[in-house]
Amino acid sequence: MKIIDLRTMRGPSFWSVKHYKLIVMKVDLQDQAEVWSGAIPALAEQLPKLLPGLGEPQPAESEKSAQKHPPLTAEQLVDGEPLGHVIQHVALALQRMAGMPVYWGKSYPAHEAGVEFVVFSYQEERAGRMAAEAAVQIIDDICHGRPVSVKALVDELHEIREEEFFGPSTWSIVSEAASRNIPYIQLKNSNIIQLGYGVNQKRIWATTTSYTSHAGVEVAGNKNRTKAMLHDSGVPVPNGTTVYSEDELRDAIEELGFPIVTKPLDGNHGRGATIGITNWNDAVEGLKAAQKHSRAVIVEQLVAGYDYRMLVVNGKLIAAAKRTPAAVRGNGTSTVQELIEDVNRDPRRGVGHEKVLTSIKADQHTQDLLKTQDLTLDSVLPAGQELFLKSTANISTGGTATDVTDLVHPYNVLLAERVAGIVGLDICGIDLLTSDIAIPLNETRGAVIEVNAAPGFRMHISPTEGLARNVAAPVVDMLFPAGNKARVPIIAITGTNGKTTTTQLVAHIVSSKGLKVGYTTTNGIYIQGTQLQSGDCTGGQSAEFVLKDPTVNFAVLETARGGMLRSGLGFHNCDVAVVTNVAADHLGMRDIYTVEDMAAVKGVLPRTVRKNGWAVLNADDDLVYAMREKLECRVALFSMNEHSPRIREHAENGGLAAVYEEGYITIYKNSYKLRIDRAAEFPITFGGRATFNIENAMAAALACYCYGFDKDDIKLALRTFVPSGVKTPGRMNVYKFANFEVIVDYAHNAHGMEKFAQFLDATEATHKVGIISGLGDRRDEDTLAFSRIAGRVFDEVILRQDKDLRGKTAEELREIMMRGLRLDDPEVPITYIENEMEAIDHVLATARPGSVITMFTEDIKATLKKLDDFEAQITD
Numbered sequence: 001m002k003i004i005d006l007r008t009m010r011g012p013s014f015w016s017v018k019h020y021k022l023i024v025m026k027v028d029l030q031d032q033a034e035v036w037s038g039a040i041p042a043l044a045e046q047l048p049k050l051l052p053g054l055g056e057p058q059p060a061e062s063e064k065s066a067q068k069h070p071p072l073t074a075e076q077l078v079d080g081e082p083l084g085h086v087i088q089h090v091a092l093a094l095q096r097m098a099g100m101p102v103y104w105g106k107s108y109p110a111h112e113a114g115v116e117f118v119v120f121s122y123q124e125e126r127a128g129r130m131a132a133e134a135a136v137q138i139i140d141d142i143c144h145g146r147p148v149s150v151k152a153l154v155d156e157l158h159e160i161r162e163e164e165f166f167g168p169s170t171w172s173i174v175s176e177a178a179s180r181n182i183p184y185i186q187l188k189n190s191n192i193i194q195l196g197y198g199v200n201q202k203r204i205w206a207t208t209t210s211y212t213s214h215a216g217v218e219v220a221g222n223k224n225r226t227k228a229m230l231h232d233s234g235v236p237v238p239n240g241t242t243v244y245s246e247d248e249l250r251d252a253i254e255e256l257g258f259p260i261v262t263k264p265l266d267g268n269h270g271r272g273a274t275i276g277i278t279n280w281n282d283a284v285e286g287l288k289a290a291q292k293h294s295r296a297v298i299v300e301q302l303v304a305g306y307d308y309r310m311l312v313v314n315g316k317l318i319a320a321a322k323r324t325p326a327a328v329r330g331n332g333t334s335t336v337q338e339l340i341e342d343v344n345r346d347p348r349r350g351v352g353h354e355k356v357l358t359s360i361k362a363d364q365h366t367q368d369l370l371k372t373q374d375l376t377l378d379s380v381l382p383a384g385q386e387l388f389l390k391s392t393a394n395i396s397t398g399g400t401a402t403d404v405t406d407l408v409h410p411y412n413v414l415l416a417e418r419v420a421g422i423v424g425l426d427i428c429g430i431d432l433l434t435s436d437i438a439i440p441l442n443e444t445r446g447a448v449i450e451v452n453a454a455p456g457f458r459m460h461i462s463p464t465e466g467l468a469r470n471v472a473a474p475v476v477d478m479l480f481p482a483g484n485k486a487r488v489p490i491i492a493i494t495g496t497n498g499k500t501t502t503t504q505l506v507a508h509i510v511s512s513k514g515l516k517v518g519y520t521t522t523n524g525i526y527i528q529g530t531q532l533q534s535g536d537c538t539g540g541q542s543a544e545f546v547l548k549d550p551t552v553n554f555a556v557l558e559t560a561r562g563g564m565l566r567s568g569l570g571f572h573n574c575d576v577a578v579v580t581n582v583a584a585d586h587l588g589m590r591d592i593y594t595v596e597d598m599a600a601v602k603g604v605l606p607r608t609v610r611k612n613g614w615a616v617l618n619a620d621d622d623l624v625y626a627m628r629e630k631l632e633c634r635v636a637l638f639s640m641n642e643h644s645p646r647i648r649e650h651a652e653n654g655g656l657a658a659v660y661e662e663g664y665i666t667i668y669k670n671s672y673k674l675r676i677d678r679a680a681e682f683p684i685t686f687g688g689r690a691t692f693n694i695e696n697a698m699a700a701a702l703a704c705y706c707y708g709f710d711k712d713d714i715k716l717a718l719r720t721f722v723p724s725g726v727k728t729p730g731r732m733n734v735y736k737f738a739n740f741e742v743i744v745d746y747a748h749n750a751h752g753m754e755k756f757a758q759f760l761d762a763t764e765a766t767h768k769v770g771i772i773s774g775l776g777d778r779r780d781e782d783t784l785a786f787s788r789i790a791g792r793v794f795d796e797v798i799l800r801q802d803k804d805l806r807g808k809t810a811e812e813l814r815e816i817m818m819r820g821l822r823l824d825d826p827e828v829p830i831t832y833i834e835n836e837m838e839a840i841d842h843v844l845a846t847a848r849p850g851s852v853i854t855m856f857t858e859d860i861k862a863t864l865k866k867l868d869d870f871e872a873q874i875t876d
Contacts, residue, residue: 001029001030001139001140002030003132004115006023006024006132007025007566008023008125008567009023009567010125010540010567011540011568012572012604013567013569014564014565014604017604017608020572021123021125021128022119022120022121022568023118023128023129025087025117025119026117026118028112029084029115029116030114032140032143033113033114036080036081036082037076037082038078038080038081040143041078042143043142043143044075046148047074047077047090047142048074050148051093051097051150053096053097054071054093055071055074058070058103069104071089072085082116083116084107084117087107087116087135087136088105088106088107088118088135091105091118091131091134091135092121092131094135094157095122095127097157098127098160098161099355100122100123100165101123102121103121104120105120106120110591117591118132118135120132123161123165124160124161126164130156131157158351162351168356168456168458168462169456170191170204170206170207172461172470172471172472173193173204173207173475174204175472176476177486180476180486181573182487183572185548187548192204195476197487197488198547198550198552198553199550199551199553200484200486200488200553201550202480204475204479206454207454207475208427208454209426209478210479211426211479212425212453216426216453217453217454219424220423220425220451220452221266222266223265223266223298223450224242224296226450229423230422230423230451235419235422236441236447236448237448238301238302238447239301240298240299240301241256242296242299244295244297249297250280256299256301257301258277258279258302259277259301260277260286260301261277261286261298261301262277262283262289262290263300264291264293265294265297266293266296272289272291272293273392274290275302276391289365303445304433305433305435306434306436307322307323307325308320308322308433309323309429309431309455310408310416310430310432311428311429311460312416312419312420312430313426313471313474313475313478314426315417317413317416318474319460321460321463322404323393323401323459324401324402325398326388326397326400327386327388327389328343328381328386328389329381329384330382330383330387331381331383332383335377335378335380336379336387337362337377339387340360340362356458357462358396358397359398360397365390366389369388369389395458395459396456400464401460401464403465403467403468404437405467405469407437407438408438409437409439409440411440411442412432412437412441419448419451428451428452430448430450431449431450431451431452432447432449433449488552488553488555489575490547490556490573490575491574492569492571492576492605493557493580494577494578494602494605495580495581496580496582496752497583497751498580499560499580500558500731502699502703503521503556505697505700506556506704507519507556508721509709509713510704511529512716512717513713515553516553517529517555517556518554518555519546519557520542520546520557521538522536522538523535523537523730524537525542527549527552532545533545536560536562538557538558538559538562539560539562539567539570540568540569540570542557542563542570543559543563543569547571557570557574559605561601564601564604564605569605571608572608573609573610574605574608574609574610575610575613576609576615576616576706576707577606577609577615578616579602579603579605579624580618580624581621582598582599582621582624583595584598584750584782584785587779587782603627612634613634614703614707615628615635616702618637618638618639618699619637619639634656635655636656636658636702636706637655637657638657638658638659638695638702639659640660640691640695640698641660651670654670655668656668656706658698658699658701658705659698660695663680663688664676665677665679665697665698665701667701667705674711676718679697681719682719683723684697684721684723685697686732686759689759689763691758692752692756692758692759693732697718701714725867729864730744730746730860731745733864737870739849739851740849742853742854744854744857744860744864745854745856745857746856748856749778749786750782750786753786754789757789757793760854763852766848766850767795767848767851768795768854769795769798769843770854770855770856771798771800771839771843771856771857772790772797772798772800773799773801773836774787774814774816777806777807780816784816784823785820787817787818787823788820788823791821791822791823791824791825791828795828796829797821797830798842799814799830799833800834800839801814804858836858836859837862840855840866840867843855844870
């Protein structure tokens with residue numbers, strides 16, 4: 001077996017609109033092509049042992065869904081399952097064994113015989129791709145009798161999870177945001193998460209936010225400064241001082257007396273802290289431990305009491321937890337090490353942040369604590385004796401937490417909220433020691449011992465005992481108060497032809513209203529009218545570029561088939577989706593072989609429209625019109641046929657529509673007609689001759705009307721959109737010279753050429769010349785159809801070659817194009833000039849008076865520059 005193709009989806013895609021994170025794998029089963037699992041007994045014998053969770057019932061996708069994911073049992077393997085289906089389940093099971101709960105997948109035969117598509121969910125991209133490759137290898141090894149072990153693989157997958165998955169605090173905020181339909185993007189090469197889009201975005205980094213004060217973080221990071229500020233504000237704090245050496249430590253102990261605590265000046269998470277020191281030797285060891293993290297060491301009197309964490313968000317106490325250090329309780333027979341191992345068997349414990357509790361690790365700190373009590377890991381504790389294994393109560397070192405939020409005395413609530421305000425933190429963790437949190441701190445002789453920026457949430461969202469608290473909700477409330485938007489409006493456009501022009505028209509209409517638009521096209525990425533990137537920018541990464549821009553308050557996104565097949569959409573929902581048309585183009589590429597397949601790809605976009613949004617569909621295109629059947633959003637239709645029965649039926653049922661009638665673009669709303677304007681008044685239509693741009697303008701007008709723009713504003717914007725090499729490079733750029741005219745366009749398939757032919761037929765000229773080329777990544781029949789139309793519409797053809805032949809040789813393309821050009825007119829004059837720029841020089845030098853020359857260009861930039869230079873030359 002071998003993997004032919006491996007893709008990672010990061011948004012809605014051809015394979016699933018609902019499941020965003022998918023691995024799409026194409027597997028050649030080779031010598032196992034016709035084999036099912038029942039023919040290989042070793043699969044049923046080994047897989048349940050290698051992957052114990054494989055046959056267990058899987059949970060539902062969500063609490064709202066009752067549909068469970070079917071397992072893969074030994075009985076099913078014996079009865080017989082397709083090997084692609086088995087690979088899918090193995091890839092999912094491997095990830096689950098490494099702590100990543102993923103369940104959804106599917107498999108089905110590919111176009112080629114013996115090849116399977118295997119599609120499954122992933123949590124971490126790198127882990128998903130590794131699981132894909134491993135699953136294929138495991139099944140191949142078992143089928144061929146090779147030994148298989150998964151332990152090392154699962155350990156590596158687990159390491160990836162720990163390295164890349166959001167920590168529990170971050171995940172709680174992200175999950176809460178997602179539950180409110182607030183989108184998120186993890187910024188590249190960082191742990192910073194963007195919540196929301198464009199100008200409405202906020203950012204978090206663990207539990208620091210866009211509102212977290214740098215000054216507050218600096219204060220909390222300096223324990224001496226924090227203690228001084230709190231003391232000055234009447235907050236009980238331990239007596240103490242800062243030391244840098246053993247001599248200063250001795251002086252501090254003489255002043256404070258034992259027991260004491262040592263901790264680094266700028267430490268956190270309990271690192272380097274030693275508590276309950278009662279003698280000089282231990283004090284020296286505590287100094288050394290703290291100086292591993294900070295040269296300056298705080299020495300404080302030990303405050304007696306239990307360890308509590310108070311969490312304040314946006315000035316309000318949200319949760320409180322009593323923390324207990326990692327501990328074991330003796331049974332009279334087991335050693336300390338055995339007791340630790342027994343505690344770690346608790347299914348709630350795992351490595352790092354994998355689960356709600358962290359496994360206890362008997363590190364050097366633990367052994368040093370044991371030594372102070374004349375114990376070792378081999379000591380046997382008497383029954384009932386509790387032994388603390390850490391000097392701090394951090395959850396990350398194996399400690400436990402008990403929720404006490406409802407027990408906190410009002411005095412202590414006020415105290416915590418004051419402390420957060422004094423330090424200046426929007427999210428603040430306050431550690432205090434007291435005998436009872438239900439009694440005012442000043443009555444128990446307790447004290448605030450530490451204030452933390454970026455406090456962990458795990459002890460509150462998953463306490464060992466007591467109520468779990470949704471502490472992420474107030475964070476999201478703070479970042480996005482009621483009534484505040486997290487998203488920016490998105491209008492997305494797809495189709496075979498016309499999508500770039502439609503995108504540019506929509507962006508122009510929106511920006512004419514004073515909105516700060518970011519938009520993507522096959523020409524590049526534009527922010528507020530400025531091109532920031534050039535090239536084909538119609539994929540998910542380009543969409544994210546716009547949605548991450550902090551100045552954008554409206555996004556208009558051209559969405560091509562390539563991006564949807566390569567990695568999925570760069571957004572999950574849009575407000576308006578436009579589908580211009582579906583035609584034969586790029587067939588045979590990326591496993592899309594028919595126009596119906598292509599329609600299924602394009603149909604992904606309208607299925608992402610939010611429920612109250614709009615899908616704007618071409619009613620003249622059967623495949624586009626059929627897309628309405630799968631939609632949950634509102635549908636608006638447009639047509640070039642004013643007598644379209646589809647439009648009539650839609651309008652009679654109260655639907656919104658647009659038609660081209662009597663020379664006008666008209667919107668049907670209920671029983672009324674709203675005329676936008678005469679299409680000939682829009683420069684993009686070239687006086688009404690470019691009917692394909694009438695259609696594009698109609699789609700753009702309807703999309704903007706659906707969103708809520710006024711028809712008069714749409715009319716004015718369309719009247720002021722003038723196509724040019726700057727505004728619409730490569731899309732109907734017209735150069736009028738003294739004796740002839742040049743048009744630069746991008747028509748590259750039969751559907752586009754047919755539309756252009758209609759325009760050219762309506763254009764007066766003494767001689768019509770076309771510079772064309774074939775594309776190597778099209779089927780021969782598509783290239784023939786394209787060239788046949790060109791041979792019919794032009795009086796003379798200059799045949800050239802693209803620099804990128806896309807899989808075919810120059811000779812192959814030349815032969816197909818020549819054949820197509822002469823199918824209808826064997827006498828059409830054809831001149832072959834391989835280089836595009838040389839071909840342009842030739843037609844400019846030989847242009848007849850009154851002729852129209854059309855250049856279907858590959859290198860738009862170079863072509864437009866050559867024409868600009870030619871214009872400047874003849875002007876001089």
